[in-house]
Amino acid sequence: MKKIYTQFDDAVNQIEDYSTIMVGGFGLVGIPENLILAIAGSGAKHLTVISNNCGVDDWGLGLLLENKQIDKMIGSYVGENKEFERQVLQGELEVELTPQGSLAERIRAGGAGIPAFYTPAGVGTPIAEGKEVREFDGQEYLLQEALTADVSLVRAAKGDSFGNLIYNKTARNFNPEIAAAGKVTIAEVEELVEEGEMDGDQIHTPGIYVQSLIEGKQEKRIERLTIRQKA
Amino acid sequence: MKKIYTQFDDAVNQIEDYSTIMVGGFGLVGIPENLILAIAGSGAKHLTVISNNCGVDDWGLGLLLENKQIDKMIGSYVGENKEFERQVLQGELEVELTPQGSLAERIRAGGAGIPAFYTPAGVGTPIAEGKEVREFDGQEYLLQEALTADVSLVRAAKGDSFGNLIYNKTARNFNPEIAAAGKVTIAEVEELVEEGEMDGDQIHTPGIYVQSLIEGKQEKRIERLTIRQKA
Amino acid sequence: MSVQQDKALQREKIAKRAEREIESGFYVNLGIGMPTMVANHIQEDKKMVLQSENGLLGIGRSPHEGEVDPDLINAGKETVTASISASYCSSAESFAMIRGEHLDLAILGGMEVAENGDLANWMIPGKVIKGMGGAMDIVHGAKKIVIIMNHVSKHGTPKILKECTLPLTGRGVVDRIVTDRAVIDVTDKGLVLTEVAEGFTVEEIKESTGAPLIISESLLEKSY
């Protein structure tokens, strides 16, 4: 029922200059790495990117930075990336920092048709500047507005031809809410399975949120390998 | 790690007069039927009940109506219950009707620390009376506030001693959000399983939301049996 | 033909015409009551997914006797089965799906529709209020909202009006009205009559409608 691509270049063909894209992942975990590589190769420019982080210098969204394809970044932590720092200092890149929980909730709101909500995060901080502060039950809260995207890119462990997705462990992170918040959502899946193979009780992203899928193999680079020595 | 009850009467012992309780279920599906029976036997009175429906005349929350244990009901549809109608007409029962999606989202907000949010549902209708209406991007939305409860009662198919829960099919309905919105949450489970038996990727309600559990057998009454005749 | 049979036929006719609103690939919510009947008329070659707002994406046919699962119902509380691709979610997630306008179409019943798209379908003052259920959310929650109802009330008075007299379910939410007599679109310019059912004339439709009608240039007569 959904469009199944076989070439990553074809899958990202619909991303135009000046598009807003959302990209799943936390650090390098759960990122749609082949879709990002394909965008790096596509030459799409002046992108607004919504993602918790911006990759590292030579991987993930860092590749789009390197190519100067990003005009604006909305995220919560961008400290893993020297080129990011350079572009911000040079005024080449606009940044909007949002507390991580507010970012996740703004994306959820975008997919859920909630235009805005109140949250305690950021009250009394620089984040509150220009934002409405309102009291409920004696506590102050900040108004945060929803985020949506022209195209959302997610990565899942499994997907089927109806667009249903299942994520693996902490690779889930921002992916389910990002899948719901895109006008068009493209899913990079580790494994495309037969329809009916996924238990309906265990599906994390129902197919209604996904417009197309592509199967691919990921490198899954590890940012901070932490090992326990055998006793 | 969690309190495991063996007697339903003991499990609901903490529900006092004038408590606000939330009860999972849609129609009679997914209701914590033995916990409700125990409340009916407990004599707790002047309850405020938050639940999508109010059971039927002789089952589910209808039992608490019969006993006149409910002062106020917050729900979206209460049409399956003659005693409900009688008590409302007699002024014995206060009702607050909320659109079903707003009810679900208000409960989710309660568990998620969101004091209020905007929704399109109810704009221009009697529901909007006394509520703030605000425009975002040219569309009008209603401000809805969060709901929480002193005690939440849910039913799950499986639970473990850490309070992790898995629901079955459409018996999930309001249960996950209700589990999160109670100061204290009691889970009636069809099966108590060993810890580690549930896959971490498949847990619907993480144990952090659940304070105690009890295993029980449900009748699972069917409200509208609809059958397809064999050709 | 008895009045009862006549009514049933009328409902079938509306349901059949409403089925044409569904395109292959659509995600659709069918309201409780007459809209549920639309499911019985869906053409085999249409691949579509029915959503049930209690938390099921992919409603299947009714169960055979031995197949009934008490944990598996639709929003009308009827026992159902699930389609092969079905997924379950919480009610909050289900209404997030609805509110976020991920559905292509909702087909709902109506008591009154106004020329500006206002809909009333949940309460009659003076009668006991049973609640709006999911109706107020769903009218804001699909790319297209189609209302199916009889063209006139049992007293013969119009149900399509300049203004609703009953308390609203939603303001300006209706895109199309399908009745036993006609198909009418709600547009910025007013109500546009696009189809007339067999057995009725444009004049009869105009007379039985409580608001001015623009006649579509591509009007279809005897359309269903």
Next chain:
Amino acid sequence: MSVQQDKALQREKIAKRAEREIESGFYVNLGIGMPTMVANHIQEDKKMVLQSENGLLGIGRSPHEGEVDPDLINAGKETVTASISASYCSSAESFAMIRGEHLDLAILGGMEVAENGDLANWMIPGKVIKGMGGAMDIVHGAKKIVIIMNHVSKHGTPKILKECTLPLTGRGVVDRIVTDRAVIDVTDKGLVLTEVAEGFTVEEIKESTGAPLIISESLLEKSY
């Protein structure tokens, strides 16, 4: 002892004392950096659950070499394992859990704490801003917020102040401060000194603190 070793010991000491904040049955979030070290000191008999805000409830120990799963990391982006009862969720759900105050305790690092409980720990004006990550949410998201940090800066100036000089992470959010020198509670009446570490006197704590201290009636000296 080298300065490096000295610093490491100081951090261990703070982490050990912070561990006492954790009670059996607690759900705890440990911030990135020094707070992560607290996990290494948790007593075996304490049954508690560590939450990682990227979407893991039930962090286990670090993986052995052959056990590494690239899809399984903590909020510090380090590879971890999951405990037997662990569950995964989306980041939105994880922060719903945090914001809804379902955690009993969060132990976080700090740059400055003010006597009213204001916390600054995310940016230094003039330096490149890396972002607040989850800090601004977590400070509102646990029943008790404990800040662990050195008592004074590397220049020897107080980090506990009448008012923060750095941009805030949260206003009035801190419940307790644990440093290498003392434990101080934030109360409505002001800062209350409850414990003094071995090697320090009450006078020394007063002098190295930039806000007035009330001395607790049950003050513990040489407490850790």
